Amino acid sequence: MRATTVFSLLSLFLPTVFGSLGGLPNKIYGVNLGSWLVLESWMLPQEWLDMGGEQCDDCSTCIATEFAFAKAYPDTVDEIFDGHWTSWFNQPDVNALKANGINTVRIPLGYWIVEALVDRATEFYPRGGLAQLRRGLQQLNEAGIVAILDHHALPGVAAVKQQFAGNCITTPLFYTDYNYHRALIWTSVMTALSHVDPAHPVMVTFQQNFVKVVRATEFCLGVKTPGVGAMPAPADGNCTAMLSQVNGSIFTDEVRSVLLDAGPILMQLGVGGLSQKKTQLVTSFMDINWQYNNPANPADAAIGPQGYDNHLYYSFGGVANADPVSYMTSICNLKRVQNDAALGNSPLWFGEWGLPTQFSPTDAFLRQWADAQKLMYSQGAGWIFWNFKVEISDLAGGLGRQWSYLEGVKRGYLTKDPSKYNNPDVCVPYIRSKSAAVSGPAGLAFADGQVPY
Structure with a gap:
C-alpha cells in the first residue's frame, strides 16, 4: 500500500495544508518526528553536545539552535547535520512505528528546507534537508504511513526564545510583510512539490491569503479550484506568462x-x-482555540476541504490542578471536539500531546493518563503523540518515560495496538453528571459543558 503525504502549516494561530481528507486514515494514530528536520536539543542533550552544541538556561545566549550552530560552524554544519538527519530517523525507526500500529507521522519543518528562501548574509541554517525529507517520505510511503508535513519554524521567527523556532531570539520578526511573503512562497513551492514530485505523494495569508496561494498554485497545475475564472490552466503547469490575464477572486x-x-x-x-x-489538497489550521485576534475563526477562510488541529499539554499548567484526580477529571470531561464542531472546526485531531505532568506520576497513573487522553482525542479524527522518541542517555535521564511514544509502549503505558486501551472504562469514575453542577479541578462549581479549558 502506498501512503498519502499531507502538509500542514502549524504554528500557534497560523494555518496549514494537506492532501485530501480521503488521504488520511479514518482514525489517526500518530507520532511526531520531532528533532529530525527541526532540531530541539532538549530531546537529545548528549548528541547535541557531541555535535558541538551547547546547553544554557537561556537559549539565546549559547549554541542551542540550528541557526546558532550554523553560524558557529559554517564549514562543517552541513556534514554534521546530515549525520544527525540520517541517524535520528531511519528505516529501523519506520519499522518500529509500523510494528506498533502507527499510521500517521507529523514532521516539523523549518522554512529553510526551501534553501532559496534563506538570506545567507544574515541567516544561518544547515543545507540538504530536502533530500533527507524525500528519503524519509519514501521509507514512510513504503510502510503505508501517512506523513503530515508541518511548517513549524517560520521566516524571521514567530515564537521567541524557543528552540523549535530554529533561532532563539527575544523579538519575533515574522510579523512583517517581507517574512509573510517568504512564508507564502514556501506555501506555493511545497504545494507544487506535493502535486508534481513523486517523492511527495500529497500538501501549505495567513488565513485567507494562505488558502488562496494553495488554490492558485493548484490552478496553475491543472487542478480545478473554486473561485477561478474560465481561462484554462497552462499545459505545462507554468502560468507565469498568463498571470496578468487570469481572473478570479483568489488571484489577488x-x-x-x-x-x-x-x-x-x-x-x-x-x-x-x-x-x-x-x-485538491486540504487546507488545515490550528483550531479556533489557538487563533489570534478576538479570535478569528479559521473556518471562515476555507475554500474547499479543510481540517483542524489542537494541542493539549497539562505539564505547562493552566489546565488542571497538579494532582491525579484533577487531571483525570479534567481530561475525561473534555469538550473540545464538540465545541469546535459547533463552530465549523471539524474534523479535529490533536496534533501534540504527551504523558508529562506537573507532579511525580506512578506507573499506574501513567497507564490511566495515556488511556484517558487517547479516549478523549479519539472522539475526533484522532491523535499524534509528541514525540516518537527521545535520547536514551545519562544526560537525558528519565526524559523518555513521559515524552517517548516507543518507550511508553515498552513500559506498558501505551498499548502496542494504538486503537486499544489498558482499561477502556478508565474515565467512568470521573465523568460528571449532566444534570448537576459539580466542583471542578480548581474548586469552582460549574455545569456540564462549562469547562475551564
Whole structure:
C-alpha cells in the first residue's frame, strides 16, 4: 500500500495544508518526528553536545539552535547535520512505528528546507534537508504511513526564545510583510512539490491569503479550484506568462506576486509539469482555540476541504490542578471536539500531546493518563503523540518515560495496538453528571459543558 503525504502549516494561530481528507486514515494514530528536520536539543542533550552544541538556561545566549550552530560552524554544519538527519530517523525507526500500529507521522519543518528562501548574509541554517525529507517520505510511503508535513519554524521567527523556532531570539520578526511573503512562497513551492514530485505523494495569508496561494498554485497545475475564472490552466503547469490575464477572486496582487517569486525556485528544484494527483489538497489550521485576534475563526477562510488541529499539554499548567484526580477529571470531561464542531472546526485531531505532568506520576497513573487522553482525542479524527522518541542517555535521564511514544509502549503505558486501551472504562469514575453542577479541578462549581479549558 502506498501512503498519502499531507502538509500542514502549524504554528500557534497560523494555518496549514494537506492532501485530501480521503488521504488520511479514518482514525489517526500518530507520532511526531520531532528533532529530525527541526532540531530541539532538549530531546537529545548528549548528541547535541557531541555535535558541538551547547546547553544554557537561556537559549539565546549559547549554541542551542540550528541557526546558532550554523553560524558557529559554517564549514562543517552541513556534514554534521546530515549525520544527525540520517541517524535520528531511519528505516529501523519506520519499522518500529509500523510494528506498533502507527499510521500517521507529523514532521516539523523549518522554512529553510526551501534553501532559496534563506538570506545567507544574515541567516544561518544547515543545507540538504530536502533530500533527507524525500528519503524519509519514501521509507514512510513504503510502510503505508501517512506523513503530515508541518511548517513549524517560520521566516524571521514567530515564537521567541524557543528552540523549535530554529533561532532563539527575544523579538519575533515574522510579523512583517517581507517574512509573510517568504512564508507564502514556501506555501506555493511545497504545494507544487506535493502535486508534481513523486517523492511527495500529497500538501501549505495567513488565513485567507494562505488558502488562496494553495488554490492558485493548484490552478496553475491543472487542478480545478473554486473561485477561478474560465481561462484554462497552462499545459505545462507554468502560468507565469498568463498571470496578468487570469481572473478570479483568489488571484489577488499578493498571490500573483507569490507565484512569480515561487516560479524560479521550482525551476531550480527541477519541478515542472501538471499535477499527478488531480485532486485538491486540504487546507488545515490550528483550531479556533489557538487563533489570534478576538479570535478569528479559521473556518471562515476555507475554500474547499479543510481540517483542524489542537494541542493539549497539562505539564505547562493552566489546565488542571497538579494532582491525579484533577487531571483525570479534567481530561475525561473534555469538550473540545464538540465545541469546535459547533463552530465549523471539524474534523479535529490533536496534533501534540504527551504523558508529562506537573507532579511525580506512578506507573499506574501513567497507564490511566495515556488511556484517558487517547479516549478523549479519539472522539475526533484522532491523535499524534509528541514525540516518537527521545535520547536514551545519562544526560537525558528519565526524559523518555513521559515524552517517548516507543518507550511508553515498552513500559506498558501505551498499548502496542494504538486503537486499544489498558482499561477502556478508565474515565467512568470521573465523568460528571449532566444534570448537576459539580466542583471542578480548581474548586469552582460549574455545569456540564462549562469547562475551564
